[in-house]
Amino acid sequence: MKDKSQKRVENIAKAYDSIEAAECYFSSGVNRLYDLQFKTVVSILKSLHIPNQGTKALDIGCSGGRYTNTLVSMGMDAIGIDTGIKPLIYASKKLDASFIRANVIKLPFKEKRFGLILCINLLHHFEDEALEEVLEEISNVIKPGGIFIFDVKNKMNPIMWYKYKKEDSVEFTLKARTIREMTKHIEKYGFEVIKKKGILFPIALFAPFVVVFTRKDGI
Numbered sequence: 001m002k003d004k005s006q007k008r009v010e011n012i013a014k015a016y017d018s019i020e021a022a023e024c025y026f027s028s029g030v031n032r033l034y035d036l037q038f039k040t041v042v043s044i045l046k047s048l049h050i051p052n053q054g055t056k057a058l059d060i061g062c063s064g065g066r067y068t069n070t071l072v073s074m075g076m077d078a079i080g081i082d083t084g085i086k087p088l089i090y091a092s093k094k095l096d097a098s099f100i101r102a103n104v105i106k107l108p109f110k111e112k113r114f115g116l117i118l119c120i121n122l123l124h125h126f127e128d129e130a131l132e133e134v135l136e137e138i139s140n141v142i143k144p145g146g147i148f149i150f151d152v153k154n155k156m157n158p159i160m161w162y163k164y165k166k167e168d169s170v171e172f173t174l175k176a177r178t179i180r181e182m183t184k185h186i187e188k189y190g191f192e193v194i195k196k197k198g199i200l201f202p203i204a205l206f207a208p209f210v211v212v213f214t215r216k217d218g219i
Contacts (some may be wrong), residue, residue, distance in 0.1 A: 008171060009105065012172060016063065016084055017083070018084075018087070019086050019108065019162040022061050022063050022065075023090070025064045025066060026064030026090075036199050037120060037209065038066060038070075040211050041067070042212060044126070045074070048147070048195075048213070052074045054093060056078075057076040057078040057117070058078070058117045058141070059118045060118065060138075061104070061119060062087070065080050065194075066180045069095045071116070072097045077116070079097075080100070080208065081100050081104070083103055084101075105134060107137045107138070107141050113141050115146045117128070117146065118149045119138070120149070123151070123182075124174060124177075127171050127175060131219040137197075144219075145216060147213060148186075148213075151212065152210045153176045154178065154179065154208055157201070157208040160208040161176055179205065191216055192217065194214060195213040214215055
């Protein structure tokens, strides 16, 4: 990763390294968008009928551990990772789950370890070059046939396009992408889209936020 991209990643990590951020991401009723995303992810997870019991799962950018906790409650052997120390302390004290400080740019796990990887509210903070590095890391640690779940801040929505274009800066990346653009990125690493669901808008193509479920190729 180039120095400029690395600096942006460090700035973003600092921005979310607080107990307040962890509480906001964890607690229901604090942020309507986060609640809708959470309900959508859980609903689709259940509909896919994944053999949860014992499935090794990874929650990247776990913050307060809301998704990690849910994966554990579904019977998965889940680990949450984050670059922020304070959110990890918050999660570890509150939940009976495993949390590790780690960076998605260099995941500290063996190849083909996880059957499910979740990455919500994170990928829009990476420029294309850094995103490619992230996807390569995820591709390395997920099993063939594994499920990779992420969200897209949709550039096809005019409000999202304008907001992120205005607020993106040399110090803090906010990258809106179309579903097609994101699909091209993930297909390079052997992922196929199996389901997508728009948030706050019924048609995924123009929804401001879209949750995407993909499957890694192979058996």
